[in-house]
Amino acid sequence: MFLERLLALATGAFVAICLGLGLAMMAFGPGRKIAEPAQEAPLAEAAPAPVDPRMSTRARIEQAIAAAEEYRAFFERLRQAFPADYAAAIDAFVAERRVGDVETTSVDFYLAESVRRLRQARGVLAAKAEPIVLARVFDLQLDVLRAISAENKKLCAAFLYGGVDQDFHSFAARRRALVAEMAVVGLEAIASGQAKQLERSAPSEEDFRALEKALASRGLRKPEIDSLLDGKTPEPPFDDKKTCALGQTYLEALRALPEPIRLRIYGLAVELMARS
Numbered sequence: 001m002f003l004e005r006l007l008a009l010a011t012g013a014f015v016a017i018c019l020g021l022g023l024a025m026m027a028f029g030p031g032r033k034i035a036e037p038a039q040e041a042p043l044a045e046a047a048p049a050p051v052d053p054r055m056s057t058r059a060r061i062e063q064a065i066a067a068a069e070e071y072r073a074f075f076e077r078l079r080q081a082f083p084a085d086y087a088a089a090i091d092a093f094v095a096e097r098r099v100g101d102v103e104t105t106s107v108d109f110y111l112a113e114s115v116r117r118l119r120q121a122r123g124v125l126a127a128k129a130e131p132i133v134l135a136r137v138f139d140l141q142l143d144v145l146r147a148i149s150a151e152n153k154k155l156c157a158a159f160l161y162g163g164v165d166q167d168f169h170s171f172a173a174r175r176r177a178l179v180a181e182m183a184v185v186g187l188e189a190i191a192s193g194q195a196k197q198l199e200r201s202a203p204s205e206e207d208f209r210a211l212e213k214a215l216a217s218r219g220l221r222k223p224e225i226d227s228l229l230d231g232k233t234p235e236p237p238f239d240d241k242k243t244c245a246l247g248q249t250y251l252e253a254l255r256a257l258p259e260p261i262r263l264r265i266y267g268l269a270v271e272l273m274a275r276s
Helices: 002-011 014-019 021-026 057-067 069-081 083-096 107-128 131-151 153-160 166-174 176-196 205-217 222-229 240-256 259-275
Strands: none
Touching: 057 069, 057 083, 057 107, 069 083, 069 107, 069 176, 083 107, 107 131, 107 176, 107 259, 131 153, 131 176, 131 240, 131 259, 153 166, 153 240, 166 176, 205 222, 205 240, 205 259, 222 240, 240 259
16 A cells, blocks of 8 residues: 555646646646737736847847746746756757747747756755755645636646646736746755755655545545545546645645655655656
């Protein structure tokens, strides 16, 4: 049972939000077409500065990044904390850019791809971050889930299962500040882990029992707990409202656990995120 639960933590649909998939989806995700909803014209003050076509490709990319006010802080912090990773990301954007290809010219793509590259290269360091910094990663995931839930239960359920569609793109387009905050929080966890190097053991079977008790104390029944901890698909499947509520309860229960237990589960989750 213990090994099954470790596997469920690695692959379970509900834990997808704990594996950092939310940011890639909210930032539209590498390789996806990006388009603003036709019915929602962007605010005039949010329009990027005109790009001079005579500038080099690198300069145009960096100008586009600088013009995206919400994302600027992330890239500045990335360049400060991990200059080689910043340079490698920009080099990749320059090499891959194709004229007229919206997939590789959007600043949303630049953010999502930079986060993905950093997570794969250094994400395991986040497991060694200071407690308050590591916890913030998961607090923000809960904030995002609540924001989606308040707007659209179907969208919330899709988020938990790792699904994206135009509705999700539209939500993200309206929430750039939240996307940027997710990126910065993840970056700070990696930077903290590199600096502090705090070692944490893997969660034990007792840790999972404590989480199971915490979920039961919040009114969850065995089929609901099994879906969260053991990756079991209920029959019939839960509806969108129930699915969304379970995801929030899961993160809330995790946050309420004693710190040593909570941090061991968080640490494993961010390690799995980096290896996904």
